[in-house]
Amino acid sequence: MNTFSKKAPIRVAVTGAAGNIGYALLFRIASGQMFGPDQPVALNLIEIEPGMAALRGVAMELDDCAFPLVAEIVQTSDLSVGFKDVDWALLVGSVPRKQGMERADLLGINGKVFVGQGKAINDYAKSSVRVLVVGNPCNTNCLIAMKSAPNIPDEQFFAMTRLDENRAKTQLAHKAGVAVKEVSELCVWGNHSPSMYPDFENAKIGRSKVTDVILDQAWLRDTFVPTVGQRGKAIIDARGASSAASAANAVVDTVRDLSNPTRGDLHSVCVISNGEYGSPAGIITSLPIRVDGAGKWRVVEGVKLSDYAKEKIAASNQELLEEREVAFGQLGLSI
Ligand SMILES: NC(=O)C1=CN([C@@H]2O[C@H](COP(=O)(O)OP(=O)(O)OC[C@H]3O[C@@H](n4cnc5c(N)ncnc54)[C@H](O)[C@@H]3O)[C@@H](O)[C@H]2O)C=CC1
Numbered sequence: 001m002n003t004f005s006k007k008a009p010i011r012v013a014v015t016g017a018a019g020n021i022g023y024a025l026l027f028r029i030a031s032g033q034m035f036g037p038d039q040p041v042a043l044n045l046i047e048i049e050p051g052m053a054a055l056r057g058v059a060m061e062l063d064d065c066a067f068p069l070v071a072e073i074v075q076t077s078d079l080s081v082g083f084k085d086v087d088w089a090l091l092v093g094s095v096p097r098k099q100g101m102e103r104a105d106l107l108g109i110n111g112k113v114f115v116g117q118g119k120a121i122n123d124y125a126k127s128s129v130r131v132l133v134v135g136n137p138c139n140t141n142c143l144i145a146m147k148s149a150p151n152i153p154d155e156q157f158f159a160m161t162r163l164d165e166n167r168a169k170t171q172l173a174h175k176a177g178v179a180v181k182e183v184s185e186l187c188v189w190g191n192h193s194p195s196m197y198p199d200f201e202n203a204k205i206g207r208s209k210v211t212d213v214i215l216d217q218a219w220l221r222d223t224f225v226p227t228v229g230q231r232g233k234a235i236i237d238a239r240g241a242s243s244a245a246s247a248a249n250a251v252v253d254t255v256r257d258l259s260n261p262t263r264g265d266l267h268s269v270c271v272i273s274n275g276e277y278g279s280p281a282g283i284i285t286s287l288p289i290r291v292d293g294a295g296k297w298r299v300v301e302g303v304k305l306s307d308y309a310k311e312k313i314a315a316s317n318q319e320l321l322e323e324r325e326v327a328f329g330q331l332g333l334s335i
Pocket residue numbers: 015016017018019020021022046047048050051092093094095096097113133134135136138160161163164192242243244247
């Protein structure tokens with residue numbers, strides 16, 4: 001047990017804990033990068049049976065770091081143990097895509113996993129649990145988990161587009177020849193798929209609009225937008241495996257920024273839609289988010305979207321409706 005903090009530990013479940021993202025993520029949570037340098041954590045590491053031997057190795061390595069913030073490490077393949085009393089459930093475990101696949105191709109493989117996990121979260125986690133889905137296709141998997149956990153408020157379910165936001169900011173910074181910290185207010189809208197829309201029209205470089213700094217509209221529309229949408233594929237093509245360290249980094253960013261009042265920049269998070277900006281109500285779609293002083297997230301109001309942006313976002317949301325139809329049909333879930 002940590003000796004310098006009297007705070008109660010935050011209990012975090014991580015599924016797929018012995019996988020690539022898990023291996024990049026756990027050490028960052030344990031070192032305090034997710035919840036802060038004086039916040040103890042208890043780690044519930046969840047794997048399927050074939051992953052348990054590797055998980056033992058990961059847990060041994062966590063032990064060998066002697067992280068002062070780590071209060072407890074649980075290793076399990078039993079969801080009733082893994083999700084017991086957790087404050088956060090990070091649903092990473094699922095099959096990643098390989099070369100030649102789209103993320104939506106994983107629906108049939110991964111969708112059913114999220115029914116079981118949603119039910120277990122419903123039954124065993126704290127009612128205040130917050131759930132972040134990373135396993136692809138993450139928006140629809142998140143919706144499946146949410147529907148399978150009727151006692152947990154929909155507002156407590158999130159899917160991840162922060163990696164896309166981070167990618168988009170870096171692309172713009174490189175093009176403009178500025179440091180990435182100069183790029184702000186960049187929301188990625190829609191689905192975590194090639195149809196996502198990184199909204200360069202409302203983003204800023206320093207105090208200027210991106211479009212006043214990068215004047216090449218053709219580059220913004222025809223190179224920047226598809227580069228961000230296809231970055232996951234580019235990583236798979238280059239590495240032979242899907243992004244892991246950058247994905248783990250985005251998990252840390254997402255949870256940290258949902259856990260603290262927003263002081264500066266807005267952020268992209270997939271949340272339940274209540275029809276904001278014309279998005280279909282009831283899907284999990286990426287929207288611009290800020291967290292208020294009471295810790296409640298809200299969709300940023302008053303973003304002005306051009307006709308071009310509206311068309312892009314509508315197409316991505318349409319894809320989410322289609323994913324929902326396929327997945328819910330396969331799983332026998334009702335909308
Ligand atoms: N939303 C995003 O931005 C991103 C999402 N991803 C997705 O994250 C997921 C994980 O990626 P990696 O860690 O690279 O894959 P990986 O194959 O290295 O690891 C996945 C781990 O999950 C475990 N697992 C599989 N089914 C499970 C279940 N039902 N319960 C618990 N554990 C289970 C496996 O045993 C394996 O250890 C993939 O679906 C990938 O597509 C990856 C990058 C970015």
